[in-house]
Amino acid sequence: MARNRAINSPWMYAFGMLAMMIPSHAFSAFYVFYYMETLGLAIGLVTFARTVFMIWDAVNQPLAGYLSDRTDTRFGRRKPWLYVSIPLFFLMFYLVFAVPEGLSETALFVWFLVALVLFEAVATIIWVNYGSLFPELYRGNTLRKKASAIQQGYQIVAILIASVAGPILYDGLGFGPMALIFGGMFAVLMILFLRFTQEDEEARKTPRMGLKESFAATVTNKPFWIFNIANSFAQTVNGLLSSMIPFYAKYVLKVPPEQVSLLLASIFVSVIPLVAVWFWIIKRMDSVKAWRLSLLAYALSVIPLWFGSNLFTGIAAGVLVGFGLAGFLVTPPVVNSHIIDLDYAETGRRREGVYTAVSGFITRSSGLISVLSVLVVGVLLGYESGDNPGDNPELTFRVLISVVPFVLLVISIALSYFVRLKPLPDSEQA
Numbered sequence: 001m002a003r004n005r006a007i008n009s010p011w012m013y014a015f016g017m018l019a020m021m022i023p024s025h026a027f028s029a030f031y032v033f034y035y036m037e038t039l040g041l042a043i044g045l046v047t048f049a050r051t052v053f054m055i056w057d058a059v060n061q062p063l064a065g066y067l068s069d070r071t072d073t074r075f076g077r078r079k080p081w082l083y084v085s086i087p088l089f090f091l092m093f094y095l096v097f098a099v100p101e102g103l104s105e106t107a108l109f110v111w112f113l114v115a116l117v118l119f120e121a122v123a124t125i126i127w128v129n130y131g132s133l134f135p136e137l138y139r140g141n142t143l144r145k146k147a148s149a150i151q152q153g154y155q156i157v158a159i160l161i162a163s164v165a166g167p168i169l170y171d172g173l174g175f176g177p178m179a180l181i182f183g184g185m186f187a188v189l190m191i192l193f194l195r196f197t198q199e200d201e202e203a204r205k206t207p208r209m210g211l212k213e214s215f216a217a218t219v220t221n222k223p224f225w226i227f228n229i230a231n232s233f234a235q236t237v238n239g240l241l242s243s244m245i246p247f248y249a250k251y252v253l254k255v256p257p258e259q260v261s262l263l264l265a266s267i268f269v270s271v272i273p274l275v276a277v278w279f280w281i282i283k284r285m286d287s288v289k290a291w292r293l294s295l296l297a298y299a300l301s302v303i304p305l306w307f308g309s310n311l312f313t314g315i316a317a318g319v320l321v322g323f324g325l326a327g328f329l330v331t332p333p334v335v336n337s338h339i340i341d342l343d344y345a346e347t348g349r350r351r352e353g354v355y356t357a358v359s360g361f362i363t364r365s366s367g368l369i370s371v372l373s374v375l376v377v378g379v380l381l382g383y384e385s386g387d388n389p390g391d392n393p394e395l396t397f398r399v400l401i402s403v404v405p406f407v408l409l410v411i412s413i414a415l416s417y418f419v420r421l422k423p424l425p426d427s428e429q430a
Contacts, residue, residue, distance in 0.1 A: 008137050010147035012196035014154035016082075016130050019189035021158030023093045023182045024123065026166050029242040029264075031096055032374075034175050035112055037247070037386035039099065045109045047375040053116040054368045060121060064128040076199035078129040085126045086190050090183040092119040097179040133197065135337040144334050145287075149279035152329040156271040161185075163264030167246075171257055223419055224339050230415035231332050233369070234295055237302070237405040238328075240370045241267075241321070244401045248305070251393040252401075253314045266315035270322030271329070278327045287334045292416040294327030299409035301325070306402035338421055373404045 006012050032050075035041045071077045096115045103111060138147045162182065169178035245267075249260045282290035301324030304317040377383075377399050382390025390396070 006196050007198050009196070010138070010143075010150045012193060013133070013137065013147065014151045015189050016133075016193035016197075017151050018154040018158045019186050019193060020126060020130065021155050022162050022189075023089075023179075023186045025159045025162040025242065026178070026182050027093065027096060027119070028239050029163065029245065030166055030170065030175070031116075032243045033246045034097060034170075035099075035108075037250075038175070039108060040387045041105065041108055041112065043375065043378050043384050045105070046112070047371055049109065049113040049116060050371045051368060052113060053120055054371060056117050057120045057124065060124050061128065064124050065132070068129050068132060078133055078199060079194055079197065081125050081129045082190070082194060085122050085129075086187050088122045089119075089126060090187055092122050093183050093186070094176070094179045095119070097175040133199070134333060135340045136199070137197075138337070139341075144337050145279060145282055145330075148330050148333045149275055151333070152326070153272060153275045155329060156268050156275065156326075160265060160268040160272070163245075163268055164261040167257060167260045167264075221339070221343065223421055224343075226415060227335060227339065227419045230295075230412045230419065233408045233412040233415075234298060234328055236370045237298070237408050238325070240373065240405055240408075241302075241401060243370075243374075244397060247393075247397045248308070248401045249314070251389070251397050253308055253310055255311045255314070259311055262311065263314050263318060266318035267322050267325065270319045271326045274323050274326035275330055277323075278330045281327075282331060282334070287331065287338055288416070288419055288421055290327075291331040291335050292413065294324070294331045295409060295413045295416055298324030298328050299406055299413060302402050302405040302409070306398055335419075335421075342422060369408065374400060377404070 032046060036043060036046050068077060068081060071080065073080055092115070096119050099108065099111055134144075134147070134151075138144045166178060166182075169181060245264055246260055249255050249263050250257075253263070255263070278290075278294065281293070285293070301321045304320050305314075308314040308317050377396055378390075381392055381396040381399070383393050383396045384390065
């Protein structure tokens with residue numbers, strides 16, 4: 001009976017988020033620092049490889065969603081893809097951080113590019129299929145808000161683990177062993193999540209759309225596009241903050257490597273209780289208004305990062321960022337699921353995979369903004385790499401961690417005012 005109650009419980013579903021976010025956050029937080037600062041790969045080559053990575057990420061998302069929606073096995077649509085991806089993700093994550101010694105700069109660049117492309121191919125399959133389960137398993141605004149809050153709470157625990165343990169592991173053991181440890185945690189937690197997940201049989205029976213028809217429906221869905229474009233600018237901030245924290249700690253706060261974990265913890269420890277605060281807020285608000293409020297809070301929260309000057313002020317600024325980040329993590333899944341339900345009400349067909357994938361396509365495309373921001377600010381202010389940081393690396397990373405995120409979030413807020421959604425049918429409101 002206990003196992004039956006655990007099947008599709010939001011608490012068990014969230015183990016998938018915990019599993020994926022430990023290595024995913026370690027990847028986003030440390031791979032640029034590893035290749036550029038530790039291995040000395042030039043910022044131009046890093047930027048080119050990341051651009052290819054972003055384009056590939058954007059292109060493969062829709063295909064993964066379409067294939068997932070059309071899969072029909074006795075094990076479900078999403079779970080077979082997830083099971084197959086577990087060992088592949090483990091291997092590709094390790095290869096990103098297991099660079100052989102003695103490579104020339106050209107060989108290092110080739111390794112970097114190939115590792116990024118392979119890692120992203122597998123990561124796309126996992127994220128698309130996991131995300132597609134959310135609107136299928138949890139129906140109704142109340143349940144979704146609860147499930148989203150729990151899911152994002154687990155996500156913050158994962159980010160905290162990666163943020164705090166990551167610097168300790170790579171400083172003490174190296175980046176390769178860090179990847180092995182985080183990859184092993186991913187595999188164990190992912191299997192636990194899948195053991196307690198059962199797909200909706202009715203969703204498998206809905207009529208399938210062809211590739212052209214399926215994507216045409218998303219292209220003509222105006223609220224979907226505006227929401228995701230607005231969301232993508234804010235999502236870019238998540239990645240930018242994560243990847244810039246080690247640089248911010250080194251050049252702005254001037255703290256030793258062993259204290260980077262404290263700075264990262266200040267952001268993510270504060271998010272865990274603040275997720276509950278945001279759940280209390282959104283229970284009393286329309287989902288779109290709650291999402292817009294979270295964007296405003298996030299924009300205001302990055303301003304104090306400009307004024308950081310030591311570990312104490314950096315931690316204080318990090319706690320404030322945690323409040324804005326918590327709101328942004330909780331609110332978008334509820335709005336996105338609302339959009340998917342409206343599509344189902346109009347078409348009679350469940351297409352979570354395509355919608356999740358196209359959302360990912362839009363979000364990942366905007367990641368090019370992050371890449372270009374790092375390149376442009378680095379060139380203008382003289383930062384090239386850890387071997388040649390220029391005359392004022394402190395200003396470089398103040399701008400990248402505060403000014404650029406604030407501008408991106410202001411754009412998100414402006415776009416959010418153009419998102420208007422119809423109420424859900426009564427059967428979906430509960």
